[in-house]
Amino acid sequence: MFGKKVIPTVLVSLLLLGNMASPSRADQLGESIEQQQDIQNKKDQAQGKLNKLTYTSDIMKNQLAKLETEVAQAQTDLNQKKLAYTQAQNQVTLAQKELEQKQAELEDRRLALGKRARGIYESGQISHLELLFQSSDLSDFITRMEYFTKLVDNDRQLLAGIEEQKVQINQKKSELQVKRDQAAKIQAQAAAVSMDLEKKKSQQRDALDQNLKAQQAAFDEVDRLEAESKALSEKIRKLQAAQAGKGKSGNGTISTWPVPGYYQISSPFGWRTHPITKKRSLHTGTDIVAPTGTKIYAAGAGVVIVAGWNTAYGNMTIIDHGSGISTLYGHQSRLDVSEGQAVEANEVIGAVGSTGWSTGAHLHFEVRVGGNTTDPLQYFPN
Known part of the structure; x- marks a missing residue:
């Protein structure tokens, strides 16, 4: 009698266990499908992030290319400004040499006139009476007077001409110095622009490098989620196969x-x-x-x-x-x-x-x- 009671009890227990196992697998299947959907959403988010990063990267690359063009143009402009400054400096140097040459010529002329004046002074002051007595006749006197007058006027004109040239050269030098200073200022401005663009290019390149690193991280995340999704699909397949065999x-x-x-x-x-x-x-x-x-x-x-x-x-x-x-x-x-x-x-x-x-x-x-x-x-x- 005891044995007969045990058998039905065991059968009932097995049936209960069987009924409990089936909902357990169903719960696992539902959870697995939910997990797969969650993975898919995470993958979509990762791909969305990657899409945004790549879009930003394209913009940054275009900006970097534009900056590189601007830097090249700024460098060309700077080289032109350097050349202009060098030319202006050379012109100032030439003007200075020309001024020094005229100054030396003026000094030579003054020395020559000084010697002549001293000679006249040492031999005595030439007066109109002396010229008259030294002249053989009135015509000779007039000739001597005209020569003497022309000699003095010529010396005065030479001195005045040299002084005028000196003033002109000095003025020219001043104008060239202004141009040179302007060229130096423009050169400094061009150098500042070039330096600023180089700095921006360096910053843009650093930002682009960070973006590319973030892209790679997003790529890795998508790959990881893809592998996880495939593994979960296999799990779902097995659970569905187990469920199918129960009914x-x-x-x-x-x-x-x-x-x-x-x-x-x-x-x-x-x-x-x-x-x-x-x-x-x-x-x-x-x-x-x-x-x-x-x-x-x-x-x-x-x-x-x-x-x-x-x-x-x-x-x-x-x-x-x-x-x-x-x-x-x-x-x-x-x-x-x-x-x-x-x-x-x-x-x-x-x-x-x-x-x-x-x-x-x-x-x-x-x-x-x-x-x-x-x-x-x-x-x-x-």
Whole structure:
């Protein structure tokens, strides 16, 4: 009698354990899908950050190229200003030499006149009477007077001419010095502009280097999240396979459009090459626009393996259709089925909503084959 009681007790215990194991795997599956969605969002954020960094990098590169052009132009301008200053300085030097030459010539002329004056003084003052007595006649006297007068006037004109040339040269030197000083000032300004541009170019290059480092960090983050997402997809595949083996499965076919009468696709399934990372990223399902409360129908016969709340998908249902095929229905306003329930194709399982991470009423419809997402529209060619 004791043995007969033990056997039913053991059977009941095993059945309870079996029933407890199934919800545990379902919970794991729901958590894994939520984690995968969270990873996808983080990856999108990382790619968005990378996109922003790359856009900023392009702007900075253009600014740096512009600065390099400006620096080159400023350097050319500075070289021209240096040449102008050198030429102005040479002109001042030549004018100074010319002035010194005229000064020496003036001194020589003054010395010559001084000697002549001393000679006249030492031989006695020449007067008109002396010239008259020394003259043989009146004509000779007039000739002597004219010669003497011209000699004195010529000496005076020579001195006056040299003085005038000296004044002109001195004035020319002053003007050249002004030009030279202006050239020096312009040269200093050009040097300051060139130095400022070089400083800006250096700062821009440092900022660009920091940007590129941040880009690389974002690249690494995207790669890490991509690897994590792939690992989680494998985990989901295994969990779905385990769930499928616990209940009645369908015939592995999908034939019913989940929201009849509504065919507007706001975001299709598909791989794309990211314009910045050049890596492929996937929208894992097809978003079908429909009003809140629109009935959702099972796409095929099968067993409900998940029916509950998910942070990303909100109210979510997953149906195992057999042959490794499953469908996911996200963002529902309500759930009309429960885990472990067998459903037929075209059976109502819930209603369209905007729960979870959603910006408007729609159904996120997802198809997985062997745990891997695939394009749901391929099952509905028409």
